[in-house]
Amino acid sequence: MSRGQATTAELRSERWFGGEGLRAYSHGTRMRQLGADPADYRGKPIIAIVNTWSGMNPCHMHLRERAEQVKRGVWQAGGFPVEFGVATLSETFQKPTPMLYRNLLAMDTEELLRSYPADGAVLMGGCDKTTPALLMGAASAGIPAIYLPAGPMLRGSYRGGTLGSGTDLWKYWDDKRAGLIGDCELADLASGIARSPGHCMTMGTASTMTSAAEALGMTLPGAASIPAVDSAHYRNATATGRRIVEMAWEGLTPDKILTGAAFQDAVATVLALGGSTNAVIHLVAMAGRCGVPLSLDDFDEISRRVPVLANIRPGGQYLMEDFYYAGGLRALLAQLAEVPGALHPDRITVTGRPLAEQIAGAEVYNEDVIRTAPTALAPEAGLAVLRGNLAPDGAVIKHIAADPALHQHAGPAVVFDGYRQMQQQINDPALGVTPDSVLVLRNAGPLGGPGMPEYGMLPIPDYLLAKGVRDMVRISDARMSGTSYGACVLHVAPEAYVGGPLALVRTGDQITLDVPERVLRLDVSDAELGRRRAAWQPPPPRYERGYGALYSEHVTQADKGCDFGFLARAGRNPEPDPR
Numbered sequence: 001m002s003r004g005q006a007t008t009a010e011l012r013s014e015r016w017f018g019g020e021g022l023r024a025y026s027h028g029t030r031m032r033q034l035g036a037d038p039a040d041y042r043g044k045p046i047i048a049i050v051n052t053w054s055g056m057n058p059c060h061m062h063l064r065e066r067a068e069q070v071k072r073g074v075w076q077a078g079g080f081p082v083e084f085g086v087a088t089l090s091e092t093f094q095k096p097t098p099m100l101y102r103n104l105l106a107m108d109t110e111e112l113l114r115s116y117p118a119d120g121a122v123l124m125g126g127c128d129k130t131t132p133a134l135l136m137g138a139a140s141a142g143i144p145a146i147y148l149p150a151g152p153m154l155r156g157s158y159r160g161g162t163l164g165s166g167t168d169l170w171k172y173w174d175d176k177r178a179g180l181i182g183d184c185e186l187a188d189l190a191s192g193i194a195r196s197p198g199h200c201m202t203m204g205t206a207s208t209m210t211s212a213a214e215a216l217g218m219t220l221p222g223a224a225s226i227p228a229v230d231s232a233h234y235r236n237a238t239a240t241g242r243r244i245v246e247m248a249w250e251g252l253t254p255d256k257i258l259t260g261a262a263f264q265d266a267v268a269t270v271l272a273l274g275g276s277t278n279a280v281i282h283l284v285a286m287a288g289r290c291g292v293p294l295s296l297d298d299f300d301e302i303s304r305r306v307p308v309l310a311n312i313r314p315g316g317q318y319l320m321e322d323f324y325y326a327g328g329l330r331a332l333l334a335q336l337a338e339v340p341g342a343l344h345p346d347r348i349t350v351t352g353r354p355l356a357e358q359i360a361g362a363e364v365y366n367e368d369v370i371r372t373a374p375t376a377l378a379p380e381a382g383l384a385v386l387r388g389n390l391a392p393d394g395a396v397i398k399h400i401a402a403d404p405a406l407h408q409h410a411g412p413a414v415v416f417d418g419y420r421q422m423q424q425q426i427n428d429p430a431l432g433v434t435p436d437s438v439l440v441l442r443n444a445g446p447l448g449g450p451g452m453p454e455y456g457m458l459p460i461p462d463y464l465l466a467k468g469v470r471d472m473v474r475i476s477d478a479r480m481s482g483t484s485y486g487a488c489v490l491h492v493a494p495e496a497y498v499g500g501p502l503a504l505v506r507t508g509d510q511i512t513l514d515v516p517e518r519v520l521r522l523d524v525s526d527a528e529l530g531r532r533r534a535a536w537q538p539p540p541p542r543y544e545r546g547y548g549a550l551y552s553e554h555v556t557q558a559d560k561g562c563d564f565g566f567l568a569r570a571g572r573n574p575e576p577d578p579r
Contacts, residue, residue, distance in 0.1 A: 073241020100451025109137025126150025166483025198228030276482025285561030445495025
């Protein structure tokens with residue numbers, strides 16, 4: 001039998017089940033133990049459904065059901081589906097941060113796909129780090145793969161108004177700290193801010209990265225925008241199952257899709273969406289797995305020529321449900337394609353066809369939600385890469401979500417050596433924090449955090465909130481949630497924990513931020529910094545054994561994507577010989 005390019009004998013799974021040897025016989029007996037006769041799976045692509053469902057991951061609580069719909073599509077197309085549970089990364093519950101475990105899920109995915117008789121894979125995820133982790137693992141494994149996004153939750157509701165997950169959590173919590181609301185209001189908020197399965201419905205990291213996956217070409221057209229509970233999500237799951245069987249016959253592997261042009265388009269898409277700063281780290285890591293050079297400078301260069309077209313919180317007004325009804329990502333990509341040089345329309349996607357065909361005819365149904373270039377929220381993207389003696393390897397700021405008055409600012413530093421110290425001291429009037437102060441948090445990076453937690457949206461002191469202050473310049477080697485906002489300088493590299501310049505800052509030092517000039521500067525003489533460096537002592541390791549020790553020994557800095565060096569480097573592993 002021949003379908004597309006492959007024959008039955010060329011299916012990868014045939015290495016396990018073909019032939020007359022003892023191993024093939026043994027594998028067949030165990031398939032019978034699983035309830036499968038040879039007619040069920042022989043000569044058919046075996047499809048691994050890689051499911052990140054968990055009873056402690058509300059963003060993925062519906063993925064068990066979606067897996068059944070994927071299986072239906074696989075059966076319809078003549079494949080044999082097998083579901084695998086892998087590590088789940090819950091942004092809400094996993095501590096110190098799921099970022100610590102992104103590479104673990106990537107390793108889990110890669111080795112699972114390599115070591116089992118899989119001819120193709122459906123990757124099921126959505127919450128923040130699951131998207132890059134699954135795609136990194138699949139790219140390294142090298143078998144045909146397609147991504148199925150979990151989809152955003154329904155919009156939140158509070159006393160006749162609309163809530164955005166994360167974004168409004170921070171806003172109303174500050175209102176509570178300022179004494180503007182109380183426990184009754186918080187109780188209503190708790191019941192209304194997350195009302196259904198699915199990931200955050202703001203343009204946080206989850207929506208940003210699932211949109212990036214679609215822009216890369218790793219999902220079916222329109223998949224990233226569909227709300228998790230919409231019936232279209234069910235149908236998309238079944239269609240995804242059908243398509244991966246065809247991809248297995250065609251031999252359409254990630255390396256044919258995840259090209260340099262694809263990553264440039266993903267960066268442009270993230271920027272046009274006003275997406276999360278976390279996408280910088282994740283896309284750099286994903287590109288590294290694919291042998292594609294991608295740097296902070298690429299983000300900054302593209303940001304200067306791509307407008308912000310999505311009016312979605314936290315940088316805009318609407319939510320992902322509105323975005324879907326307005327036409328979704330296909331419609332936004334169609335508008336972005338009108339910007340000269342923004343996209344590469346001739347590259348192929350998991351459909352096997354060019355991107356241009358996927359977005360042809362896509363309409364915008366609400367021009368306030370999805371803008372055209374002439375009506376863009378901003379003529380340039382709202383993310384900037386900063387450099388200077390405080391961040392020689394770079395730092396990022398999402399200035400579209402910051403008070404414009406702070407885009408150029410100089411003020412005295414107030415330094416915290418760790419998150420716990422900051423929590424204990426931030427409201428102490430003795431610190432003398434004013435609206436002009438620059439709050440500095442260090443030892444919160446990839447090694448110092450550990451895992452680079454989302455601490456970067458440092459809280460403003462209660463007594464300033466009570467006076468109406470809602471934004472200040474904040475600098476850290478941490479990340480922040482994509483649902484967060486404010487004049488927060490993030491990902492300072494190298495981090496303080498390894499002796500980066502952030503480790504040398506002292507309270508009272510003057511710091512200059514200049515977003516238009518892309519400058520982050522510590523206004524201290526080189527001679528004084530040299531004296532401070534000579535006195536600096538490296539801290540002890542966070543971990544002495546286990547995965548934490550492995551992570552600490554191999555993780556790269558933020559500007560390199562926080563991948564493990566031994567996973568990011570070039571080279572391929574041998575295929576297992578199941579006979």
